[in-house]
Amino acid sequence: MGLFQKFKEGLQKTQAKLFHEIKRIVTLSPKLTGSTLEELEAALLGADLGTSMTQQILAAVKKAYETQGRSGLAIFEIAQREVETSLSSVNCELRKQPGGVTVVSIVGVNGTGKTTTSAKLANLIQARGQTVVLAACDTFRAAAIEQLKLWGERLNVPVVAGAYNADPAAVAHDAVSAAQARNADYLLVDTAGRLHTKQNLMAELQKVHRVMDKKLNGAPHEILLVLDATTGMNALNQAREFHKMVTLTGLVITKLDGTSKGGMVVAIQRELGLPIKFIGLGEKADDLQPFDPKQFAEALFSDKG
Numbered sequence: 001m002g003l004f005q006k007f008k009e010g011l012q013k014t015q016a017k018l019f020h021e022i023k024r025i026v027t028l029s030p031k032l033t034g035s036t037l038e039e040l041e042a043a044l045l046g047a048d049l050g051t052s053m054t055q056q057i058l059a060a061v062k063k064a065y066e067t068q069g070r071s072g073l074a075i076f077e078i079a080q081r082e083v084e085t086s087l088s089s090v091n092c093e094l095r096k097q098p099g100g101v102t103v104v105s106i107v108g109v110n111g112t113g114k115t116t117t118s119a120k121l122a123n124l125i126q127a128r129g130q131t132v133v134l135a136a137c138d139t140f141r142a143a144a145i146e147q148l149k150l151w152g153e154r155l156n157v158p159v160v161a162g163a164y165n166a167d168p169a170a171v172a173h174d175a176v177s178a179a180q181a182r183n184a185d186y187l188l189v190d191t192a193g194r195l196h197t198k199q200n201l202m203a204e205l206q207k208v209h210r211v212m213d214k215k216l217n218g219a220p221h222e223i224l225l226v227l228d229a230t231t232g233m234n235a236l237n238q239a240r241e242f243h244k245m246v247t248l249t250g251l252v253i254t255k256l257d258g259t260s261k262g263g264m265v266v267a268i269q270r271e272l273g274l275p276i277k278f279i280g281l282g283e284k285a286d287d288l289q290p291f292d293p294k295q296f297a298e299a300l301f302s303d304k305g
Helices: 003-010 010-028 034-048 051-073 075-087 114-127 142-157 168-181 201-216 235-244 264-272 294-303
Strands: 102-107 131-137 159-161 186-191 221-229 251-255 276-282 288-290
Touching: 003 010, 003 294, 010 034, 010 075, 010 294, 034 051, 034 131, 034 276, 075 264, 075 294, 102 114, 102 201, 102 264, 114 131, 114 142, 114 186, 114 251, 114 276, 114 288, 131 142, 131 168, 159 168, 168 186, 168 201, 186 201, 201 235, 221 235, 221 276, 235 264, 251 264, 264 276
Parallel strands: 102 186, 102 221, 131 159, 131 186, 221 251, 251 276
Antiparallel strands: 276 288
16 A cells, blocks of 8 residues: 555544535535635645645635736645655654664554554664664563564564663663664664653653663753654643743654644644654554654645545
8 A cells, every 4th residue: 555545444434524524615605705714724724734734725715816816716635745744844754873772662542553663763763774772661561561562473573672660861871882782773762651741751751862862972862752643732742841841853643643632733743843753554563654744634635636
């Protein structure tokens, strides 16, 4: 299955809702009236595109209508173009250090899919012909260690783990050593889920990062926040708070295939200026995909099959 088709299927719920609403609005009103704009605004906000992006799309629609009349009401094309332009403003590529191991810390609240994301990202890195080590630094949830070890066996990726309730910073330290000894391209650190409101847990995460930095200068080189798309705009608050405590370098959006609020991807990137690096579009190992702004925008607004 091609990448566009994956995006298309993953965003089906969001796209279907948006397409239905906008089509209805345009069909009912041959002119762009105040009430038409209000309905259009409600449809865009309903997909969680956020206030800023919604206003940008509405402004572009008004301008097109003023200059071209009814023929300028190509709302889908306008929205697609504006979203693509906005999302393309930041670099979505996964960082790679010029020499040695690149350390990627995977962070987020409980239940967003961090452990699965870590494993899927390892699978993606291997598919690119690069080597990777996984670190089980979620030592509070015994199942997380076992889950990561199972993924490691399945993908043939080495996993560094400590005992249940071990100091996650110590596990992270050992993992950096192991990745260096193996000359791995990447080390992916699966951290414990923590509420962004719990100061002590956020301080612990900062400690994990400090310990890795002492062991390898500049580590972690990427700090990726995993967000659950089904939580809609609540994810924005999580991103805001995590970004204050540990400077995030990018986002991974999971469960996009299960929501009609896929526009939250645009809203978060727009507000925080953080690149979306990967999106999760299903349960399989290869359902984590590098983010492509053009194909995402097209899948969101296009009726192309």
